[in-house]
Amino acid sequence: MSRAVRYERFGSPEVLEVQEIPEPHAAPDEVRVRVTAAGLNPMDWQIAAKPDMAARFGITLPAGFGSDFAGVVDEVGADATGFAIGDRVFGAAIGRSVADFVLVKTPTATLWPTPEGVGDAVASTLPVSGLTAAAALAAIGLRSGDTVLIGGAAGGVGIFAVQLAKLAGARVLGTASEGTFGFLRGLGAIPVAYGPGLADRVRTLAPEGITAATDLFGREAAETALKLGVVPERISVVADGPAPPPGVRMAGALDAAPGTLKGIADAVHSGEITVPIAATFTVERIREAVMTQAERHVHGKIVVTL
Known part of the structure; x- marks a missing residue:
């Protein structure tokens, strides 16, 4: 079994639950990422609260939560390309990122190598x-x-x-x-x-x-x-x-133009861009994390760790 933040109805952060679900495994054309950090965005709680916005992203109930993540590739399907077990990566998976594991089809434009020297918490804030x-x-x-x-x-x-x-x-x-x-x-x-x-x-x-x-x-x-x-x-x-x-x-x-995120990640690596982390919460405190983010009084990013 593994953990994933999910919700059965639309609403305020109280609808979010950390659920035990069957551990997912990579299909032949997928890689599996063991998620260590997930950066929150306003769109995450808006999707969970507003059915019309969820529909824009093709999300239906019951649903997962979050968009951005970082972690390590720990399974590679027989036909998957571009990544190997042990690769540090960050990416975007709308409605799926706050979970122990994220599956990503390859080839992909939503998963990137994490530059050496950039921590997972920072990497998880970059995509959206x-x-x-x-x-x-x-x-x-x-x-x-x-x-x-x-x-x-x-x-x-x-x-x-x-x-x-x-x-x-x-x-x-x-x-x-x-x-x-x-x-x-x-x-x-x-x-x-x-x-x-x-x-x-x-x-x-x-x-x-x-x-x-x-x-x-x-x-x-x-x-x-x-x-x-x-x-x-x-x-x-x-x-x-x-x-x-x-x-x-x-x-x-x-x-955004192709290659944009690699340029941003490289700028973070070189120190040209800094990413202030306003607060970090464990996944068990997901409701508190989302409420803090939704209040919009934080200076920087909110990160959930898994």
Whole structure:
């Protein structure tokens, strides 16, 4: 037997249960990963809470939980390619990642080697957040010399977006609560408080104006950018919120270019990108972990260990 977080009905974190299930084994075209860490994302609890969002990802009840994971390949099917027993890997498996084992069909574009020197906890945070951040910036054609406003800069996607924008040569203003200002400065962003009066505060911090924006939480930053004269084509929003204003780009992890995640993993390995882990929970505390993540007051990523 093995453990997996599952739910029988949609709802709040109370629906999540750690269940004993038959241990899965790799089919001929699959590899099995013994999961050691699973990074949480807002989409995880939204899928578990909202039937319409679950349907978008083809998830039906009863369902598993989580998207991102890291661990070690411990079974390889006779026809599987690209991986060997003992390989450290990280990947994405929507609706299946918080479990002792994840099966992945090969060849695959959802499993990657973990660079030496990058721990499993950090590796488990990369797929959804890293790809979403990269896609959001690519959608607006971010380039060196831009001054970009990033909404929700201190969140799990925001920490990647800020650092990727800095690596691209942009000046970054990030919206957040005042309690996260020091954290954001440490990532290289100029923090600005969200809420009423945001446009005036941005004008004060960037009197020469902003040239681009991406909104990773809600639509406030996108609407502020429009108010400040940024053309809609240079504004993006993530795909899990309400419809964006006309002309504003919508982006998600699936829109990221091939090779993006390898570049992010390499940047983490080289120290160009840091991944703050806000808190780590054992799988038995999954409900507490999800509640902490859903409150959106953490600075960085939440990781579940198995």
